[in-house]
Amino acid sequence: MGVGVATLADVARRAGVSTATASRIINGSSKPVTEELRTRVLAAVAELRYVPNAHAQMLARSNRNAVGVLVHDVSDPYFAEITRGLQRVATAHGRLVIICNTFREPARELEYIDLLHAHQVAAIVVAGSGYLSSDAETELHDRLTAFETTGGRIAVIGRHSHTSDAVLPANEEGGFLAGQHLFELGHTAVGVIAGPAALTTTADRLAGLRRAAAAHDRTLRVVHADFTRDGGEAAAARLLADEPGLTALAALNDSMAVGALAALRGAGRALSVVGFDDMPVARDVTPALTSVRLPLTELGERAMELALDPPPPGSPPRIEHVGAELIRRDSTWAAP
Amino acid sequence: MGVGVATLADVARRAGVSTATASRIINGSSKPVTEELRTRVLAAVAELRYVPNAHAQMLARSNRNAVGVLVHDVSDPYFAEITRGLQRVATAHGRLVIICNTFREPARELEYIDLLHAHQVAAIVVAGSGYLSSDAETELHDRLTAFETTGGRIAVIGRHSHTSDAVLPANEEGGFLAGQHLFELGHTAVGVIAGPAALTTTADRLAGLRRAAAAHDRTLRVVHADFTRDGGEAAAARLLADEPGLTALAALNDSMAVGALAALRGAGRALSVVGFDDMPVARDVTPALTSVRLPLTELGERAMELALDPPPPGSPPRIEHVGAELIRRDSTWAAP
DNA sequence: AACGTTGAGGTAAGCGCTTTCCTGATACCG
DNA sequence: CGGTATCAGGAAAGCGCTTACCTCAACGTT
Structure with a gap:
């Protein structure tokens, strides 16, 4: 037994069969085998506590089974939700999911893509906003293409791609819904707490808000x-100080909206606030947050389906859209 | 170029060297190599977009580099926080982290342990409460031991183990702090919203609460x-209906405390509420939640350090404790 | 001039598994 | 009965790497 790991050869020897037979029995191959040998081998497996070496299996089978996922940060509820959807579908297909946190650092993104590539994953799902600066995007695109030419599949979530399958949340439309809601309530002086200017998510949501603003002049x-959250609180405080006439705030995600609520409370002000993403916290803050809901779990599920289901060769990239919906709660009211 | 993946042999051929030389150059081995060959090989790597096959590397080197993590659910903020700590340390050591969601299903736990074992991970970190029922625990323990005898390291978070290194949050002490706080405020009729009875976390926190109660008779x-959250809301509603005289509630985690707050609001009642874990949401609900803080990120960091740092052989399992602290906010006040 | 040294690179033996053939033995056919 | 399917099982060739060991040439040494 020794300290080393038991190998297939050990099992075979102990059961008095060849490794070929042992392998067939263990993997339930279709090759017929005597019942007696089967039990002998299975007994040996149990006694030696044999666990096959996955790396050797991968190498020998040269089939890919895992799926890599790139997210900014799983502990962010936004991505946690998406990840949940991804996992559900992957698990249903018997796939192992490897989650990589990129912390929004393009360098780390590239590093992880190579790592996943090296691990022969079947597919890579890239979740999260892209960057407007095309430097990082180009490099990323190069690596993904390299991965793709080796037979890997790619799906992206929430960032445009002209070459890979993608599922896109209706960020622009959501921004429009938020803006329209506020303007219809009669607000004329609206402040926006946006995300990092370099992210496409920020740009898209902002664009929707601007379209609504333009429509209402x-x-x-x-x-x-x-x-x-803290960034949102600080930004709201700044906005409140600089622009005393505002009557409503639109935050481009719920975390910042929650921060804004805190800032308002701190300043003793009461402005309408609309958030974005409808995260669980939205209904538990006071006032309960009006927010634009994105079906995040569904986003993840769709993306994994795309990643796992190879398209007919030569077909154009598949793009799926998932809608946005305004959830009205108590944080928005008619302008005075 | 073909559709297949470029292998080391391809690179070597293209650069006109042996695979040995190519391997040495690519891995920056200590063996000296002419500058000319180096550049030729590196050029070939770039041209062929060569990415080494991680499985083949693992097999040939037979060294373990990844670390597996078992959590109930990463999208639960509690585990998200722990995971963050685990990742920070792992990444600092250049280790890949594989996260597995067990969704509190013992069967899935076992499955994942085998999977991680098969993938030759260097260590497995098991996070999250254990079960009081010893059936599941025994089986789990068996698998972990099997993994350990093959040279793998194990660290557990928040569940006792007599054989592995462990880091334990002060659940009992935290429960005591929560109870003491309430009783010192003069509350005499206190309701507790506990977690699943089968979990040790529930048992420990409850024990602390009971100790405080006993101390105050x-x-x-x-x-x-x-x-x-929803479970907490329902439980609070039940408690409120059954026991109209209660003046304070202790919830064994913040999610349920938030639910309780909602139930109170719904019933138009005002009871003191103390939560547990001090998750980010605690300070954003109204009233801001008094809670017992557990340093979750630190919990994760410690555990990963234990997992990555092999103890002197033959030494007893190392146990680390991390403390609990009561964070007073606005949801608790003196009894009428 | 015969003999170690050293340096730079190649050869080939695995790592643990899967799988394609191949071998005997048994059953079935005319 | 010889001959051919049929079947259970084994031998061995890789999968793509790493690395211990070997080779060969260019040095330096007495």
């Missing part, structure tokens, strides 16, 4: 923050 | 829920 006061 | 009214 209004302009927006925009400040940029970092999509975190 | 009080008894507790306990109901069990499932650690989710």
